[in-house]
Amino acid sequence: MSEWKEIELSEIIEFGNGKKKPETNGSIPIYGGNGILGYSGECNYEDETIIIGRVGAYCGSVYYENKPIWVSDNALAAKAKVGNSTKFLYYFLKNANLNQHAGGSSHPLVTQTLLNSLEYEICVDETEQRAIASVLSSLDDKIDLLHRQNQTLEQMAETLFKQWFLENPNPDWEERPLSSIASFLNGLACQKYPPQNDVDKLPVLKIKELRNGISEDCDWCTTEVDEKYIVENGDVIFSWSASLMVKMWNGETCILNQHLFKVTSSEFPKWYYYLWSKFHLDQFIAIARAHATTMGHIKRGDLDEALVLVPSEEEIELYTESFEPIIEKVIINNRQISKLVALRDTLLPKLMSGEVRVADTPVIALKKTKEARPEFKEAILIAAIVRTLFTPKIGNVSRQWYQKIAYLHKRKLKELTEQQSVFELTTEYSKKAAGPYKKNMRYQGPEGICINNKYLEAVNDYAFKPSENIDKIDTYFDNYWNRELFENWTIEKFRFVPVKKLGVYATVDYSLLELKKEGKELSASNVLGNISESKDWKHKKVLPEFSPQNIDQAIDDLKNLYTY
Template identity: 50%
Template sequence: MSEWKEYKLGDITNWYSGGTPSKDKKDYWGGSIPWISAKTMTDYQVSSSELTITENGLANGSRLAIEKDILLLVRGSGLFIDIPINIVEKPVAFNQDIKAIRAKNPELQDFIFFWLQGNKKGLNDILEETGIGAGKFDTDLLKKLDISIPTNKTEFDFIVQTAKAIFDKIDLLERQNAALEKMAQTLFRQWFLEEANDEWAISSLSEMANFLNGLACQKFPPKNDLDKLPALKIKELSSGISENSDWVSTDIKPEYIVKNSDVIFAWSASLMVKIWDGQDCILNQHLFKVTSEDYPKWFYYLWCKHHLTEFISIAASHATTMGHIKRGDLDEAKVLIPSPEELGAMTEQAEPLIQKIIANNIQINTLIKLRDSLLPKLMTGEVTVEQ
């Protein structure tokens, strides 16, 4: 291995704190500046947010991160699931739970970003817990982390370019999936809202598809280390299976096993409809696995998505600690059924979009596994240019 020079992270970077403008000041909000919080830190690069602030809001309680800055979440309950680390694609403001990190030498910026991504295990080791159960980082401890950087420019460039190629490919596929989803939604809206045929039959979600509710997985603990699968709960549906996921015995009815490409509907707490893109797992309670013997996947998936906003409103209206919908709400959710010939013509257009999303998800998961195994070795020199 070529020579690597060791630094303290804080010695080669500047750190900046964000903030939240007063919500009582209407002239602080609704401007043109994206305002980033933990909720927004879902992608590799960040450039937009549903919440925006004005120049006045920026000057009175927040801070601007410039292009190429690194955003690191340092406080939040989600830190125990994953540590969000983003590159700023275009200037954004950010809140007090996030730190912006800027290399004193701009040439090191990408390397430091990929080093942080590849060192999440080390970051987890210094993750603390707040009094309310959220995670937090001590910034002083972060700045004291040792980071080694290759002095050989060829090796330095190889590491950055290899890491960037993997991240860019994942990002490209995720953006492609977002575009495919939008295309499918556009077709659905055209067919069933804008150009609906009055002669089509009217059914309901509960008649059109099967909604299998999950198990109380804690009642099925593993009997050994081989015959088990992770439980798919709302947390996993949102963030993926992790080492913190619970394990369940596979000695259950096979229909409760969730496989890649199954449609999953979270009907309680955080309502969502998603095409599962992870490993085999066991369906937990508060989740439906949606299937149909009579209709194609795109049809029941998009109808579930269509009614999701209404279901979220119903769940929010329930005076309970955890909002939810009931099976009766599925009975009330209307579905238009075209003729078999019309449905077949629609399927020729819509189903390839859904299948492409599924294929992309498989490729994304393969790249994520490559990234997670290769990146820590790249960033420490364990994998070299020669290898």
């Protein structure tokens, strides 16, 4: 294969050192050997960059970014030389297992000199490199999307749980111990049940695997054990020793090891005992830390002392209608993630070696389709907001009204998918008189798309109502905006909030994000100072709704809605 040649890495990659992480705060990721360490206002690398762990336990780990970053002094940076694909080289280095070349037994280390000297048979044709990277990226993009969906779904379930069981519980509900609503089955000492052959065996689920997934170096156990110890995708697993966690297992079928509980119930649905177990997790972690042992843990007595609220059967059935679809979607997504990860990990070494060529694999069908224009995505959100808010009695929906709802929805969506992306709102929206305002909404922008497609009708220059094709937005909405979050969180929280108060929320949140980026205290006085610095916002200081007391209240409200 002429596209594959035996060469040193120095011929296709330029390596660079990291530097001590800066003290400044901001939204730029700081990378170390174990991924993102924090965030700064400075960068030392831009555009496509490969990050390689330099020292210690994460020596040889590989990450990829395509934006400004800071690479710390316990990592190295790598840039593709001209004529090579950075994304391809990222996948190649991940497959190369660089840790095996590390020097030093007690303190493993990789250096630029070592990496430059490593020789591999590698694809040197940039077109082929990009094709390989495209196949693998399409799989990773889908995996990442499913993970972000699950984060959103879990957050939604926890929000509903908090609202119904913690903030507004029925005073007539019975209190019972956590141990009484579910069975907490401790795992086997699996080393006592080694496999008898290479067929009748399953991997052992230990704490490490619960956190990171099943790996090639996992232990194995015979399948000749009681079936109650077999763990399937979607089972609730509770690690009660060392690293405490509660998780719906998202891997392959395996055998439950000791120090893990498999949580089941014949009386209550999965969402109920899963969310109550997660609710008490912080308390259990504190108990485990207080135990004067080398490995903190909880006891069954701690499960007895952890109390839950038990609604009536009718109420459980009613709540299940909201919770069950969320939990089932998480489980379905986890199964899809497992399949995609297995496919990617099977293809990675074969594509890197040339054993499988891009033209030979159907994975190419997973390449991204044409991405919708941002203006079209925004139009779908606007139309959905107008459709939801409009009633004959209330009347038309103003631009100011829908813009505030759109801002507050995107604020939560960005927070749930990637915490640092919330700062993008301060560039996406501008400081205009009406509050955070998105430019270019009119004419050929999102409003124009809504009107041209007859999703909305412009009643006048600033207000809208649904038009004849409004329901066609349902074809697209789920692809961009997370219907469950929109309907069950955004609309529920803000539908009946007056427009002026929505403007205060959006303005104060925008200011808090700017203060957070600058590392300043999130206080009413600093918010007022931020408002005063803007020529378009400084008039707000004299408005009654922007009094110090109202801003204080807005900060309290927002801290219950968002994370800062």
